[in-house]
Amino acid sequence: MITLSYFPGCSLTSSSSFYDRSLRRVLAFYEVGLRELEDWSCCGAAAAPAMRQELSDVLNARNIAIAEKSGLHLLAPCSACYARTRASALKIAGDRSTRDMVNEALSPMSVKGSLEVRNIIETFLQYVGVEKIAASVAYGIGSMRVVPYYGCLLTRIMGAPSSDDVEDPSGMDVLLDALGAVVVPWQFKTECCGAGSTATDRDRTTRLSGRIMAMAKKAGANAVVTTCPLCQLNLDLTTHARGDLAGIPVLFLTEVFELALFGSTPDSKHHLISMADIEGSVEILGGDSA
Amino acid sequence: MEIVPHRVIGYILSGEREKVLASTSPWKCLQCATCSLRCPNGIDVARVFETLRQISLASGFAAKNDVAHFDDLIIDSVQRHGRFAELETIMRYRLSKGQFMKDAAMGLDMLRKGRIGLSSHNIRGRKELGAIIRRMRGHRDR
Numbered sequence: 346m347i348t349l350s351y352f353p354g355c356s357l358t359s360s361s362s363f364y365d366r367s368l369r370r371v372l373a374f375y376e377v378g379l380r381e382l383e384d385w386s387c388c389g390a391a392a393a394p395a396m397r398q399e400l401s402d403v404l405n406a407r408n409i410a411i412a413e414k415s416g417l418h419l420l421a422p423c424s425a426c427y428a429r430t431r432a433s434a435l436k437i438a439g440d441r442s443t444r445d446m447v448n449e450a451l452s453p454m455s456v457k458g459s460l461e462v463r464n465i466i467e468t469f470l471q472y473v474g475v476e477k478i479a480a481s482v483a484y485g486i487g488s489m490r491v492v493p494y495y496g497c498l499l500t501r502i503m504g505a506p507s508s509d510d511v512e513d514p515s516g517m518d519v520l521l522d523a524l525g526a527v528v529v530p531w532q533f534k535t536e537c538c539g540a541g542s543t544a545t546d547r548d549r550t551t552r553l554s555g556r557i558m559a560m561a562k563k564a565g566a567n568a569v570v571t572t573c574p575l576c577q578l579n580l581d582l583t584t585h586a587r588g589d590l591a592g593i594p595v596l597f598l599t600e601v602f603e604l605a606l607f608g609s610t611p612d613s614k615h616h617l618i619s620m621a622d623i624e625g626s627v628e629i630l631g632g633d634s635a
Numbered sequence: 636m637e638i639v640p641h642r643v644i645g646y647i648l649s650g651e652r653e654k655v656l657a658s659t660s661p662w663k664c665l666q667c668a669t670c671s672l673r674c675p676n677g678i679d680v681a682r683v684f685e686t687l688r689q690i691s692l693a694s695g696f697a698a699k700n701d702v703a704h705f706d707d708l709i710i711d712s713v714q715r716h717g718r719f720a721e722l723e724t725i726m727r728y729r730l731s732k733g734q735f736m737k738d739a740a741m742g743l744d745m746l747r748k749g750r751i752g753l754s755s756h757n758i759r760g761r762k763e764l765g766a767i768i769r770r771m772r773g774h775r776d777r
Contacts, residue, residue, distance in 0.1 A: 355721070362749075392710055396706060503671070
């Protein structure tokens with residue numbers, strides 16, 4: 346039994362709150378405790394560093410300071426929160442002028458940058474383990490042909506090394522395989538979905554996300570799996586522009602866990618592209634505690 | 636992109652400051668960092684583009700663009716609430732652009748499926764954090 350500090354981030358408390366609920370259900374099943382960061386604030390995503398680097402570091406330092414007081418490792422499931430928090434922590438630890446700057450700005454809070462930050466894939470691999478995951482599967486999801494979609498910020502983090510291969514990450518592949526899904530090889534694991542440009546330039550997001558969904562279809566997948574709330578939303582939104590790509594739902598990794606562990610997820614109604622076919626194809630495995 | 640990345644780097648090397656800072660290119664970059672990963676000359680292109688945004692804003696050369704405007708509204712939200720209030724920020728953006736009906740069908744579907752955060756949460760430390768953000772936005776000189 347391990348307890349992690351938990352930074353849900355803005356998306357998981359609003360447009361993707363069902364991801365937060367799904368993640369909590371699955372981690373509770375594996376007895377991974379979550380202690381939500383007390384009074385956490387926004388990481389600033391891409392908006393803060395575009396304005397001023399110091400602003401980005403101070404925003405992240407505030408959350409890091411709160412997390413460091415707990416002495417626990419920090420789980421940040423959103424790719425932007427994960428990348429920004431992790432990069433800032435390394436910078437605060439390694440660069441004295443940044444450390445002094447953020448400590449002065451946030452005083453009386455104090456921050457060292459010693460925090461260990463984990464994404465949800467690392468959390469499953471390191472704190473639960475593939476054997477335990479494979480042994481806990483109660484439902485057959487072998488009819489799921491999934492393409493794992495990692496996006497940009499899980500592996501390409503400015504100023505921080507990646508824990509997975511940057512060109513061909515495999516952490517999520519391993520988890521999906523352990524859960525019993527068929528992992529379909531494809532080339533678009535780390536392509537960009539269009540990120541935060543949905544509000545300002547929707548055509549571009551549609552084009553980039555549409556390419557990814559078209560490739561998923563071409564690869565023969567019947568579901569795309571991701572861990573990033575913004576990627577999930579952008580891919581899910583393609584339903585409004587690309588009728589030709591209908592029928593390939595975009596699931597959060599923790600929702601695939603729910604299908605394999607519990608047979609269903611209570612929050613599937615939040616998907617813009619219906620995952621009813623996928624849910625309907627889940628099979629009860631004989632003998633196990635279903 | 637108005638000026639493609641390798642030409643942006645070329646103009647920087649030849650000192651054509653205004654040309655680079657006034658272009659829309661830094662704002663078209665999505666910061667996916669694929670170019671940084673694959674650059675044969677080891678240039679962190681995404682970092683260069685991010686820095687160009689900062690310098691062009693601070694120097695007043697920045698081309699009028701929607702991305703900087705939207706970023707500004709996001710930071711505004713964080714300054715007031717401590718977090719990014721989705722609906723409020725998008726409504727402010729649409730109002731400022733006079734785009735009252737843009738993407739209405741998409742917005743309705745998102746509302747129906749619970750994919751837009753309706754309420755905004757105020758963190759307890761928002762006053763202290765807001766004061767820090769206000770101060771840091773005040774002097775962008777570098």
